[in-house]
Amino acid sequence: MATIHDVARLAGVSSVxxxxxxxxxxxxxxxxxxxxxxxxxxxxxxxxxxxxxxxxKRTRTLALIVxxxxxxxxxxxxxxxxxxxxxxxxxxxxxxTDEDLAKQERYLDVLISQRVDGVIIAPCSAAAExxxxxxxxxxxTVMIDRRVDGWEADNVSGDSLNxxxxxVQHLIALGHRRIAMLAGPATTTTAxxxxxxxxxxxxxxxxxxxxxxxxxxxxxxxxxxQMLARIWEAPSPPTAVFAANNAIAMGVIxxxxxxxxxxxxxxxxxxxxxxxxxxxxxxxxxxVAAQPAYEIGARAAELLFDRLEGGDALPPRxxxxxxxxxxxxxxxxxxxxxxxxxxxxxxxxxxxLSQSGLPSNGRATIERIHx
Amino acid sequence: MATIHDVARLAGVSSVxxxxxxxxxxxxxxxxxxxxxxxxxxxxxxxxxxxxxxxxKRTRTLALIVxxxxxxxxxxxxxxxxxxxxxxxxxxxxxxTDEDLAKQERYLDVLISQRVDGVIIAPCSAAAExxxxxxxxxxxTVMIDRRVDGWEADNVSGDSLNxxxxxVQHLIALGHRRIAMLAGPATTTTAxxxxxxxxxxxxxxxxxxxxxxxxxxxxxxxxxxQMLARIWEAPSPPTAVFAANNAIAMGVIxxxxxxxxxxxxxxxxxxxxxxxxxxxxxxxxxxVAAQPAYEIGARAAELLFDRLEGGDALPPRxxxxxxxxxxxxxxxxxxxxxxxxxxxxxxxxxxxLSQSGLPSNGRATIERIHx
DNA sequence: TGGCGACATCGTGAATGGTTGCCATGAGAA
DNA sequence: TTCTCATGGCAACCATTCACGATGTCGCCA
Numbered sequence: 001m002a003t004i005h006d007v008a009r010l011a012g013v014s015s016v017x018x019x020x021x022x023x024x025x026x027x028x029x030x031x032x033x034x035x036x037x038x039x040x041x042x043x044x045x046x047x048x049x050x051x052x053x054x055x056x057k058r059t060r061t062l063a064l065i066v067x068x069x070x071x072x073x074x075x076x077x078x079x080x081x082x083x084x085x086x087x088x089x090x091x092x093x094x095x096x097t098d099e100d101l102a103k104q105e106r107y108l109d110v111l112i113s114q115r116v117d118g119v120i121i122a123p124c125s126a127a128a129e130x131x132x133x134x135x136x137x138x139x140x141t142v143m144i145d146r147r148v149d150g151w152e153a154d155n156v157s158g159d160s161l162n163x164x165x166x167x168v169q170h171l172i173a174l175g176h177r178r179i180a181m182l183a184g185p186a187t188t189t190t191a192x193x194x195x196x197x198x199x200x201x202x203x204x205x206x207x208x209x210x211x212x213x214x215x216x217x218x219x220x221x222x223x224x225x226q227m228l229a230r231i232w233e234a235p236s237p238p239t240a241v242f243a244a245n246n247a248i249a250m251g252v253i254x255x256x257x258x259x260x261x262x263x264x265x266x267x268x269x270x271x272x273x274x275x276x277x278x279x280x281x282x283x284x285x286x287x288v289a290a291q292p293a294y295e296i297g298a299r300a301a302e303l304l305f306d307r308l309e310g311g312d313a314l315p316p317r318x319x320x321x322x323x324x325x326x327x328x329x330x331x332x333x334x335x336x337x338x339x340x341x342x343x344x345x346x347x348x349x350x351x352x353l354s355q356s357g358l359p360s361n362g363r364a365t366i367e368r369i370h371x
Numbered sequence: 372m373a374t375i376h377d378v379a380r381l382a383g384v385s386s387v388x389x390x391x392x393x394x395x396x397x398x399x400x401x402x403x404x405x406x407x408x409x410x411x412x413x414x415x416x417x418x419x420x421x422x423x424x425x426x427x428k429r430t431r432t433l434a435l436i437v438x439x440x441x442x443x444x445x446x447x448x449x450x451x452x453x454x455x456x457x458x459x460x461x462x463x464x465x466x467x468t469d470e471d472l473a474k475q476e477r478y479l480d481v482l483i484s485q486r487v488d489g490v491i492i493a494p495c496s497a498a499a500e501x502x503x504x505x506x507x508x509x510x511x512t513v514m515i516d517r518r519v520d521g522w523e524a525d526n527v528s529g530d531s532l533n534x535x536x537x538x539v540q541h542l543i544a545l546g547h548r549r550i551a552m553l554a555g556p557a558t559t560t561t562a563x564x565x566x567x568x569x570x571x572x573x574x575x576x577x578x579x580x581x582x583x584x585x586x587x588x589x590x591x592x593x594x595x596x597q598m599l600a601r602i603w604e605a606p607s608p609p610t611a612v613f614a615a616n617n618a619i620a621m622g623v624i625x626x627x628x629x630x631x632x633x634x635x636x637x638x639x640x641x642x643x644x645x646x647x648x649x650x651x652x653x654x655x656x657x658x659v660a661a662q663p664a665y666e667i668g669a670r671a672a673e674l675l676f677d678r679l680e681g682g683d684a685l686p687p688r689x690x691x692x693x694x695x696x697x698x699x700x701x702x703x704x705x706x707x708x709x710x711x712x713x714x715x716x717x718x719x720x721x722x723x724l725s726q727s728g729l730p731s732n733g734r735a736t737i738e739r740i741h742x
Numbered sequence: 743t744g745g746c747g748a749c750a751t752c753g754t755g756a757a758t759g760g761t762t763g764c765c766a767t768g769a770g771a772a
Numbered sequence: 773t774t775c776t777c778a779t780g781g782c783a784a785c786c787a788t789t790c791a792c793g794a795t796g797t798c799g800c801c802a
Contacts, residue, residue: 001508003759014781019761027779049484051759053421054786075446082467089481094465096453110460113420250649276647278621283654374787385753390789398751422787425758
């Protein structure tokens, strides 16, 4: 691949002059400039970012570290980061941790070696130790979705506490009293925040918290299924379940199906994070607290660029974005057990897929027909 | 950040010796080795990948360029690439083109400047010109999902032709004769391949192709809606629609809803690419030709690594992976118009979400109730 | 015991591709 | 004649590695 010296030789100037032309540093005669530009064109020369990074100590490279690139929430975050990044000619390394601390550490090692300018990370764990690599090297870091104990860095997240609170309030308003909380890993702040919101809503309604109804698992469908099974095999099962994210909710739905439980008839269900557009459009079923995923990504990138440009002078900032309660069908209209009869609105005569988009009234009793 | 020289000074050796320790090159006295390792530890030294790239001319960096990181198909591909890549300590730049050629070019420029070792790309266009940057520089490239005219590079894709053919055969078997084809951009080979499969299925069934039923748009929901509108406003509308990808299908569903068309009663629908798990689990509605997205990504990465290791000696390889026809509810059981009465199976008495997972019989008449 | 060769150990200098501070040259103006 | 300014080159620098050379050690043989 052509180097700046090849260009210089062809144009009959020194490499310094070529550099000046490329960087529009001035002090180059128009005729010289033209000769250099022609040589660049002829050789198809593109300056080596590697060599530039070597001198400048900047790689124009960021990393986005998320637990699950296949979850809509994270792909939407990624899209937000991408858009904010693209216009500035930065490149983004995408790293997928699977909530696996070892994987996260491997990635951090590679990224530190690659000398990324900054990192946007949803840490697997709230423990500070895995993150000291970043902090000690003063690598500009924005945490998203989660916090880390003892490290006040820039942070962008959805309002887990109030989102959880409003979901549980919604269930309570429908008459539910025994509400299970199926949370993510106890090591994540999203888990503790959502449990806190859950507790707060119950407390505000004067309902005692039954610790046997609170389970910590993983943000995965399989874990959701396991937690539902465990809860269902214990005495006095709940009438409603709050799943701490969409994957857990999918596991709950699968396990409920295997157990012949009907949602919402036998069990109401709400969760954090919306489903893919395709889901909510085709079949607006799950009542959710939707986080502004795109904005979380975009804002995180903005904070990071601020820091890259403004230096470390700024104090750490924390952005908490509101969630949106989207009421759909997975809770029915009211608690089936409490009014003595099953739900709900009469079926219309011709059941067909005929309207799409988010349900206008939010409470349409759209349910799945048992095959 | 500590350099190799800092380590050398602290350990009282030269930088070459440190390098030897790091790279386990041997010829280092055990005592020296220990001193060096202690110095590395004390300084928290991590070798600069930038400097290593400078010398070695390898960056241990790949790029994945896709049209839409928010579409499940592409995130699943990305996951496949990620998994194959992760174990080899390579990093992946994720680039999102939005099917925008200008954006793709900007990315290619940045990536060439960053000196990526290889590229996995779903090219926006089948034209060779945008890709010459890659070919001329002999950057190892694997194309996925699409081909480029006049450049025989490594290629991994789903079997668009036969996938399309089987979808249309399915519609024909249900009695459909007027089937619309809503394709992607005419500049993509997936569009032409899927149209070819469509034509072939019709020809095999002795059905004349009506060119007014074939439309080329974009792989976006909005485009799907527009194409359906155009087709529906023309004389003699179709009884079935073949959407060339999941996004187009979502647009068709939205537009059908706005026009009061019921699917499958008034219009059967099939499409290429599956929907997110959350969709197909919650509401197994759309009949699709599913591509093995994960495998496409994983295989593409394998081919790329082969080339990075084996050199350019290998001839270009082309991998075409079979698609899977997943029959769900969006075509009904047979053409409503052809047997004189609307569908279909009687409703069960209690419509509830009660079973999940892909429909076991595939033909469950699961439909959405009109609110 | 001295000399020589083989090998282990480790350093010097150059090279990678680009940018920057400083200086040299020459032309034109005052 | 002196000063200024446009132009452009030299050398150093960034972090690492490679080729090569310089020691030192040890064994073997005369």
